[in-house]
Amino acid sequence: xxxxxKYFAILFILFLMLPLLSEAQKLKVFEGxxxxxxxxxxxxxxxxxxxxxxxxxxxxxxxxxxVKEKNKDEAGEGDTWHGKWVADRSERxxxxxxxxxxxxxxxxxxxxxxEDYADAKYTxxxxxxxxxxxxxxxxxxxxAHINVEYWIVETANRETVKAKARMEKIPGQxxxxxxxxxxxxxxxxxxxxxxxLGKFLTxxxxx
Numbered sequence: 598x599x600x601x602x603k604y605f606a607i608l609f610i611l612f613l614m615l616p617l618l619s620e621a622q623k624l625k626v627f628e629g630x631x632x633x634x635x636x637x638x639x640x641x642x643x644x645x646x647x648x649x650x651x652x653x654x655x656x657x658x659x660x661x662x663x664v665k666e667k668n669k670d671e672a673g674e675g676d677t678w679h680g681k682w683v684a685d686r687s688e689r690x691x692x693x694x695x696x697x698x699x700x701x702x703x704x705x706x707x708x709x710x711x712e713d714y715a716d717a718k719y720t721x722x723x724x725x726x727x728x729x730x731x732x733x734x735x736x737x738x739x740x741a742h743i744n745v746e747y748w749i750v751e752t753a754n755r756e757t758v759k760a761k762a763r764m765e766k767i768p769g770q771x772x773x774x775x776x777x778x779x780x781x782x783x784x785x786x787x788x789x790x791x792x793x794l795g796k797f798l799t800x801x802x803x804x
Contacts, residue, residue, distance in 0.1 A: 624747075624797045629760035631802045633749060639717040640708040641752055644691055645724040652729060685780040693784050694723065694791040701795025705803040715752075719759065722748040723790075730779045731769070741769035741782035745790050764790060 634640065651659035660682065664675035691710060698708050708714070708721065724746040731741035744765045751757040769786025 624762055624764050624793060626760060626762040629749075629758065631749060631760045631762070631798065633719060633759040634706060634798065634802055637706055637718060639714050640706050641714040641717040641720040642691075642695065642708055642710040643720055643722045644686065644710065645722055646686065649725050650727045656728075681780065685783065689780055689784045690787040694787040697788045697791030698795040699791075701792050702799055702803070703795075705799055717752055720750050720752045720755065722750060722755075724748060726763075727765075728783065731782050741779070741786055742766045743769065743783065743786045743790065747794060764793060767793070 646656070649656045654662065660679060663682075664679050666675065667678050668675035695709055702708065725743055726746055727744035729739075729742045731739040745763065745767065747760075747762045747764075749759040749761075751759070767786050767790050769782045769784070769789065
């Protein structure tokens with residue numbers, strides 16, 4: 598009975614937070630505009646994690662701290678964790694972002710990071726500026742979230758920036774509560790990011 602009470606209390610708190618989360622996820626264009634994408638058939642995607650903070654640390658300090666802690670618990674575990682931390686970007690986050698952005702672009706423009714899109718006139722730079730890994734240990738749970746900036750630049754001249762937009766506190770969690778793995782939580786945040794950007798472009802720019 599106590600477990601049920603805790604479960605409903607958590608659901609109630611999340612329900613109260615929904616308006617705040619919705620507001621936080623809004624995409625805001627803060628420089629230029631996205632009209633350059635009108636009439637384009639393809640969009641190249643590039644990912645940038647430089648200068649990203651993680652929790653309350655720089656990524657460098659966060660990684661160093663985690664590697665030392667995990668290697669202290671078990672030799673080599675920290676190095677394995679670090680490898681996965683980096684690999685999840687190309688293996689999980691980026692494919693999920695591209696899957697969802699294309700789903701919600703609904704064919705109006707096709708976006709991708711592979712060589713097939715290298716000749717697109719414009720490149721979307723997805724700059725992750727902050728990552729909150731969150732946690733899920735069964736009895737205690739905190740959703741992950743990411744802050745992202747979207748830069749539209751000319752592919753042939755990356756210094757020519759057409760637009761900059763941002764989304765903050767994009768949540769990442771499994772609806773069923775089985776997101777014990779950090780990579781899974783963050784994968785869902787990138788899925789959400791791709792979905793919301795795709796919806797925004799379809800509704801506001803590519804209509």
